[in-house]
Amino acid sequence: MLSRNEDELVALARTGDPDAFEQLLERHMPAIRAMARRYAGTAGGADGEDLAQEGMLTLFRAVRGYKPDGGAKFATYAQTAIRNSMAAYVKRHLKSPRVDSFSDLDKPVDLASPVEDAFIKKESALWLEALLSDFERKILRLYLGGHSYNQIAQASGTTAKAVDNALQRIRRKLRHTEPGSAGS
Numbered sequence: 001m002l003s004r005n006e007d008e009l010v011a012l013a014r015t016g017d018p019d020a021f022e023q024l025l026e027r028h029m030p031a032i033r034a035m036a037r038r039y040a041g042t043a044g045g046a047d048g049e050d051l052a053q054e055g056m057l058t059l060f061r062a063v064r065g066y067k068p069d070g071g072a073k074f075a076t077y078a079q080t081a082i083r084n085s086m087a088a089y090v091k092r093h094l095k096s097p098r099v100d101s102f103s104d105l106d107k108p109v110d111l112a113s114p115v116e117d118a119f120i121k122k123e124s125a126l127w128l129e130a131l132l133s134d135f136e137r138k139i140l141r142l143y144l145g146g147h148s149y150n151q152i153a154q155a156s157g158t159t160a161k162a163v164d165n166a167l168q169r170i171r172r173k174l175r176h177t178e179p180g181s182a183g184s
Helices: 006-014 020-038 048-065 074-095 100-108 115-131 134-146 149-156 160-176
Strands: none
Touching: 006 020, 006 048, 006 074, 020 048, 020 074, 048 074, 134 149, 134 160, 149 160
């Protein structure tokens, strides 16, 4: 594909040209990765990969929302949007309360919280229950409770290595499965 300037690529990507968006993504990925690495250290457990995905989604939205006559170059507009999006992601992760057990999701819904949130939490709990083994759910509950690998190992009668292996399996399962399609 010909090397095009950014305004041409944005215009083509807006029409649905996947090659144009791919070129924009290639141009902006180094900055997205750098920002993700920087924010991952402050994200209260947020993963650098999750932040990079957030950045890629924001780039896609920036293509849709960019106005060439708005006074800023696309790169400036996109970088600002990506930075703001990652900062908001970190802020959400730092504020979100941790669930200590799946039974917490059965408690009555606080009227101040949206009903949709409660439904999504309940569905997520059911999905996790179907996706993870009893052992993995126990490990995950303890991990989300802020316990160290050694504390989890002692509480579950296993080794820290077994805890690490279980958490790796959980991460793999969560990355390769979407809610509604439970399976190992």
